[in-house]
Amino acid sequence: MNRKGRSLADFRLAILAFFIFFVLFIYSSLNLKNVDLGYRQHELLLAEKKLRLEIDSLLARRAELLNLERMEKIVVEKLGYQYPEAGQIIKVIEDDNE
Amino acid sequence: MNRNRQGKKRFFVLSIFFFIWIFLIAFKLFNMQVLDYTTYMAKVKAQTNRIEELHSKRGTISDRKGEILAISLLSKSAFISNKDNALSLAVFKKICALLALGNSQKINVIKRIRRGEKFIWIKRKLTDDEFLQVKALALSKDVAGTIDFVDEYRRVYPQKKIASHILGGVGIDEQALGGIETSLDSEIKGRGGKLKVLIDARKKIFQFKYMEQPVTGRDIHLSIDAALQFFVERELAAAVEKYQAAGGAVIVISSRDGQVLAMASNPDYCPENIWRTPMPVLKNKALSFLYDPGSTFKVILAASALENRICGRQEMFDCHNGVYMIRDRQITDVHPFARLSFDDIIIHSSNIGAVKIGQRLGGKKYFQTIQKFGFGRRTGILLPAEENGILNALKQWSGVSLAFLSFGYEIAVTPLQMAAAFNVLASGGFFIRPDIIMNDTPGGSQARVLSAANQRRLTEILTAAVSRGTGKKAGIPGLEIAGKTGTAHKVKRGKYARSYVSSFGGFFPAHDPQVTVFVMIDEPQGLYFGGEVAAPVFKAIAGKIMLYLKLFPDMPAENEIRI
Numbered sequence: 001m002n003r004k005g006r007s008l009a010d011f012r013l014a015i016l017a018f019f020i021f022f023v024l025f026i027y028s029s030l031n032l033k034n035v036d037l038g039y040r041q042h043e044l045l046l047a048e049k050k051l052r053l054e055i056d057s058l059l060a061r062r063a064e065l066l067n068l069e070r071m072e073k074i075v076v077e078k079l080g081y082q083y084p085e086a087g088q089i090i091k092v093i094e095d096d097n098e
Numbered sequence: 099m100n101r102n103r104q105g106k107k108r109f110f111v112l113s114i115f116f117f118i119w120i121f122l123i124a125f126k127l128f129n130m131q132v133l134d135y136t137t138y139m140a141k142v143k144a145q146t147n148r149i150e151e152l153h154s155k156r157g158t159i160s161d162r163k164g165e166i167l168a169i170s171l172l173s174k175s176a177f178i179s180n181k182d183n184a185l186s187l188a189v190f191k192k193i194c195a196l197l198a199l200g201n202s203q204k205i206n207v208i209k210r211i212r213r214g215e216k217f218i219w220i221k222r223k224l225t226d227d228e229f230l231q232v233k234a235l236a237l238s239k240d241v242a243g244t245i246d247f248v249d250e251y252r253r254v255y256p257q258k259k260i261a262s263h264i265l266g267g268v269g270i271d272e273q274a275l276g277g278i279e280t281s282l283d284s285e286i287k288g289r290g291g292k293l294k295v296l297i298d299a300r301k302k303i304f305q306f307k308y309m310e311q312p313v314t315g316r317d318i319h320l321s322i323d324a325a326l327q328f329f330v331e332r333e334l335a336a337a338v339e340k341y342q343a344a345g346g347a348v349i350v351i352s353s354r355d356g357q358v359l360a361m362a363s364n365p366d367y368c369p370e371n372i373w374r375t376p377m378p379v380l381k382n383k384a385l386s387f388l389y390d391p392g393s394t395f396k397v398i399l400a401a402s403a404l405e406n407r408i409c410g411r412q413e414m415f416d417c418h419n420g421v422y423m424i425r426d427r428q429i430t431d432v433h434p435f436a437r438l439s440f441d442d443i444i445i446h447s448s449n450i451g452a453v454k455i456g457q458r459l460g461g462k463k464y465f466q467t468i469q470k471f472g473f474g475r476r477t478g479i480l481l482p483a484e485e486n487g488i489l490n491a492l493k494q495w496s497g498v499s500l501a502f503l504s505f506g507y508e509i510a511v512t513p514l515q516m517a518a519a520f521n522v523l524a525s526g527g528f529f530i531r532p533d534i535i536m537n538d539t540p541g542g543s544q545a546r547v548l549s550a551a552n553q554r555r556l557t558e559i560l561t562a563a564v565s566r567g568t569g570k571k572a573g574i575p576g577l578e579i580a581g582k583t584g585t586a587h588k589v590k591r592g593k594y595a596r597s598y599v600s601s602f603g604g605f606f607p608a609h610d611p612q613v614t615v616f617v618m619i620d621e622p623q624g625l626y627f628g629g630e631v632a633a634p635v636f637k638a639i640a641g642k643i644m645l646y647l648k649l650f651p652d653m654p655a656e657n658e659i660r661i
Contacts, residue, residue: 034305035304035305038296038303038304038306039302039304041306042295042302042303042306045306053172056169056170056171056172057171059166060166060169060254060256062166063165063166063167063169063256063257066165066256067256067258068257068260068324068325068328069260072328
């Protein structure tokens with residue numbers, strides 16, 4: 001093999017090595033990306049779950065605050081409203097905005 | 099030269115060591131990757147692969163306006179991971195200072211620690227405040243991993259006692275123990291799932307896959323209105339207290355579609371404590387309480403008489419001045435009359451007049467009408483423990499059965515059946531199955547049992563029963579109410595006893611019914627007539643409903659109404 005033929009063989013070998021390196025690089029990069037996305041996906045799943053729990057918790061809190069006995073207590077004791085007596089005449093104010 | 103040879107020798111020796119080292123590594127790798135592949139792979143999987151159980155969350159229950167009545171929240175349950183009995187006992191002593199634990203519970207935990215059990219519950223489903231307190235203790239150095247927590251769902255009923263008999267409740271493991279929680283349990287509870295995860299050395303998940311997708315329980319929208327339910331329960335409780343009654347029930351139905359707007363049963367309980375509530379209290383009297391309806395049942399008799407055209411409305415019947423004998427049985431009227439018209443028999447609730455109508459009607463026709471009005475079988479409402487009622491087959495009737503059935507004896511009904519029967523008149527003559535769940539197409543199951551003309555006639559009679567008959571105390575000036583009172587002896591040990599059930603059924607506005615209400619008070623003390631006990635409860639509830647649903651009577655001058 002002459003000098004020119006040897007350098008061509010070396011070049012091919014270098015190309016092959018580069019190609020193998022490139023494939024391995026892509027493969028490992030994708031794998032690392034996959035793992036990274038896995039972490040992210042799980043974090044998002046946990047965040048979603050946390051938000052759902054928080055929503056439920058807030059809904060429950062809202063419902064507790066709107067508990068009718070509590071509301072009645074506030075209306076009667078703090079605001080001083082009273083239920084109408086039997087036979088009492090009350091005036092109905094119709095709200096056009098409703 | 100000599101030095102060069104010595105250098106080569108050293109290089110040769112080092113090379114040998116290097117190759118041996120490389121060989122050992124290669125051998126080890128070969129051993130790990132090929133020969134012991136399965137063993138090491140199993141270890142890797144054990145360290146990185148986990149299967150996580152995903153708990154299903156019970157669906158949320160809300161009323162027709164979306165107000166939450168039951169919701170599941172994630173909570174922490176605390177347990178002792180017992181590695182050292184002395185340490186565990188010391189830690190538990192500290193926990194006792196933080197949490198309100200019962201004496202028997204404390205003794206139980208101490209016994210289990212002394213027995214050396216490894217896993218001991220301290221308290222399940224801690225509240226947020228309790229968790230924060232116990233967590234602070236668990237993180238302190240001297241506790242050293244003795245306290246740990248697991249996630250569990252906790253069922254919360256924000257309205258506390260409101261609608262307790264409809265909701266039911268769940269046990270500590272979220273198992274349904276009554277009410278809608280039981281009847282729709284398979285839909286509400288959902289299904290747990292499994293998640294296969296890969297974790298790293300820091301125990302962080304970097305890959306996961308659902309082996310079984312969890313299914314969250316279905317959210318349920320009830321037809322009830324929490325505010326109406328509150329008013330109704332309040333009025334019922336007040337009446338039960340006032341008359342020292344054994345209990346009672348009230349049902350409010352939307353007349354047109356049969357949707358239950360409120361269903362109260364007294365005594366009531368808090369659904370969060372259902373597991374420690376006595377059985378008799380858990381009974382939903384609206385659909386499990388059987389009683390002889392008494393005079394409210396005359397409405398069914400009148401409907402049957404009108405449908406079968408056995409008499410005219412103004413036809414007079416001999417009422418024997420309040421005492422009448424059938425075979426060896428004496429039938430009496432509270433208010434004696436010599437003669438009454440068909441209308442007045444219902445308006446003044448004459449038992450003897452009802453017997454006379456029943457006799458003319460005949461057993462077969464009356465029995466058919468009773469069946470058409472839904473008696474003797476469950477209404478089919480989606481709540482557990484509904485009773486069928488007792489309606490004897492026609493061939494089992496004795497010589498006095500027809501007479502007694504004419505004024506509401508020899509039959510056992512539930513308040514819900516009576517409410518559904520009154521709703522036949524309010525809905526224009528249709529029997530509509532009462533529904534507790536909000537439907538897109540309410541009132542789907544309808545069957546005509548009364549002609550429109552007879553429904554109007556009967557409504558007129560019942561309106562008169564409130565304006566000038568036994569139901570006067572149910573009347574609200576300006577609001578047309580149609581209704582009927584009922585008073586009946588209770589059956590105790592197979593005999594009619596001197597204790598009573600008072601009831602009142604009605605609907606309003608009579609010319610365009612929107613709401614049907616049935617009130618039953620069980621064993622009132624002192625006063626016991628339906629017109630004295632149940633009618634005022636009806637009035638109080640009707641007044642509240644009138645204001646809440648804005649069913650105002652024809653507005654008098656300056657928009658003033660008397661309630």
